[in-house]
Amino acid sequence: MSRQHGLFVTDAYLMEAKRQRRPTLVIGIGNEWRGDDAAGLLVARQLRRCGRTSFAVLEHNGEGAALMELWNRWDAVVVVDAVRSGAEPGTVYRCDAISQPLPGKIRQGSTHAFSLGEAIELGRALNQLPPHLVVYAIEGQNFEAGDRLSSQVEGVISAVADRILQEIH
């Protein structure tokens, strides 16, 4: 199962990406066994499939301290995660995390102990943010155990991937 995906972080992959001087790292965050929480992972997989070599793509479970360690090494980082803010499922937020903290309504809702929002603010407090850090957040509806995605979230995966491609190029 997990062996087939092969998209999670490996030092060899990152070193190769750095050697190729890819300036941008895209990180898809989520848990593929928690319904819409997988949204970030699915966007990452779509970006990987498009075959562009100008950026690196990783999947991640969203553990904040590990994220800080990762993005500290890149010029530009794009993070994609699922959120639960009360908006319509499938709503997409884009936040420039360098210019301001993530809005309160999308800072919580992660299933992780030390979340993305906290990692960004800890990185800011310790002066450890990359020069560019953009967060795409996809409003989820179903976070129950299982791999069933809600139709609204499924419907925006490609659009978010396209938007990130446009942003990178």
Next chain:
Amino acid sequence: MKTKTIKIDYLARVEGEGGVHITVRDNRVRSIRLNIFEPPRFFEAFLRGRSYSEVPDITARICGICPIAYQMSAVHAMEDAFGITVDGQLRALRRLIYCGEWIESHALHIYLLHAPDFLGYADGIHMARDFPEIVQRGLQLKKVGNEIIALLGGREIHPINVRVGGFYKVPSRQELAPLAERLKWAREAALETVHWVAGFPFPEFERDYIFVALRHPDEYPFNEGRVISNRGLDIDSKSYEDHFVEQHVQHSNALHSILKDQGAYFVGPLARYNLNFDRLSPLAQEAARNAGLGPLCGNPFQSIIVRSVEVLYACDEALRLIDHYDTPDKPAVDVQVRAATGYGCTEAPRGILYHRYRVDKQGLVLDAKIVPPTSQNQKIIEDDLGQLVGKYLDLPQEELRFRCEQAVRNYDPCISCATHFLKLEIDRE
């Protein structure tokens, strides 16, 4: 009738989310409910029909913080089913990767989740503004744990190199050498951590707990040992379900685990420490004594010191393992599949993690049972909150709520293993 209500909508800094509701009437605590909304039973069902070889990687996904623990309990259970013994350097490598998980999990909890409670900060971010060097030390310590997992597990997030019988690939001595250098720094940082947390203010709160942990003849326990308690329990993991039962409680979707005829019990660092102090390395024992701890500790708030002592032990043990390492001839022992039932119990950072699998002659899973540490501590957490609220009922509402959150975090509950959202409500006048 006088009624009091304290409500905490969201209990931050707990892995995952859940809910607590406390009712106080006429200055007496009437009920405590730790609500867990989502059980791990999905995975037990999902595993049916899967090959034994997939189980370590699938169960690793139950928890992002402790994937190694799930892999270890899974491989031990499968090896028990197939009658395989993994020893020598392969066994040592398993201990080494477990050291990595304890270091990274404990360092995260000590520095970013629990220390802010003791120092009066809302969270680790606010603490970092005043103590950036200390928070950096915590992050670096955690990183050393991640590096061990990345090297032995193939990658630090959802490691994939662990298999039934051993590993897919094993490192050379040369590959481990840089890790040893990092661990020497980490051991010093861990010593400083013990000293740092020993100076925190601890509330006076002791209870006569039933502690349950593994115990091994020679080692502080990671992968192996008998399941023992401070009340005379001493069993093989095969007998776990003869002595422990899971009860469904109305307010929770997760099951409460209790000891038959004895009730709630305590697993995790404090239980391990109390039952295995004599198995810690001399350095870890000395650090614990210098921190003011004896061989026994009954104050759950001091679990942050015990966690720090365990980080120190894990660094010390990892260095010992690397020092004695020789690359094994084969990365795994041969596996002969057979129809059988296997049992595995290992010490996850948060306490014992029990797995049981029944497989058919092709090695396909017929049924599975997984009991994570947090569901075992659930009843103890409720009991602590009941005593705490009763003791500090006169505190202002916010202080009492803060104290309750701190008490829940004593257990570093990994709610996402057992549940989803955590909200804390105290219902009084």
